[in-house]
Amino acid sequence: MNAIGPVWQRHRIGAVLLALCTALALGLATPAAAQPAPAIEEIRVDVSPLRAKGVGNYADIVRAALERALADRFANRRARGGARLTVVLERFELRGYGSGGQDDWMFGFGGAAGGLSADELSGEAVLTANGRVLAREPLRVALPPGQSGPWHTPDFEQRRAVNLAQAYASWLARRL
Numbered sequence: 001m002n003a004i005g006p007v008w009q010r011h012r013i014g015a016v017l018l019a020l021c022t023a024l025a026l027g028l029a030t031p032a033a034a035q036p037a038p039a040i041e042e043i044r045v046d047v048s049p050l051r052a053k054g055v056g057n058y059a060d061i062v063r064a065a066l067e068r069a070l071a072d073r074f075a076n077r078r079a080r081g082g083a084r085l086t087v088v089l090e091r092f093e094l095r096g097y098g099s100g101g102q103d104d105w106m107f108g109f110g111g112a113a114g115g116l117s118a119d120e121l122s123g124e125a126v127l128t129a130n131g132r133v134l135a136r137e138p139l140r141v142a143l144p145p146g147q148s149g150p151w152h153t154p155d156f157e158q159r160r161a162v163n164l165a166q167a168y169a170s171w172l173a174r175r176l
Contacts, residue, residue, distance in 0.1 A: 037077055041083065042085070045063045062092055066169060069165055069168070070087070070172070093120045121141050125137045
């Protein structure tokens, strides 16, 4: 009986240790999912770095589109007394538009290999509350110009700017 008792106790201790390790591993694997996302009271978009780089009226187009898109994406998290979300946009670029075909290089679009450049918008979002930084998220989005519809319409560049802002807001909502 003495030989069976200690073996049974060792298995019992092993089972308890295994259960504790499993619980600990599961707890460590999903801490972000367990924490609720902070409420957001205010959303600000700063385009002064874009203006300083000479982006012109596109800075205002991107700011307005991004403010609307962020308000929409974070609508379920808006609450009085919540955090402040500040997005500082540092880079905006609309690239040359071409079909990406092999012959585009003759007309100044793409490269000799037929590559199509992407439009870009990048910056950093900072979530703050009570003087503390809760989250800092650098983000860069790139979209092909053709995703904005027909190139021959008068508002094509504006649509490209708005699409970049909407994509930025979508990715930011996933990451914060």
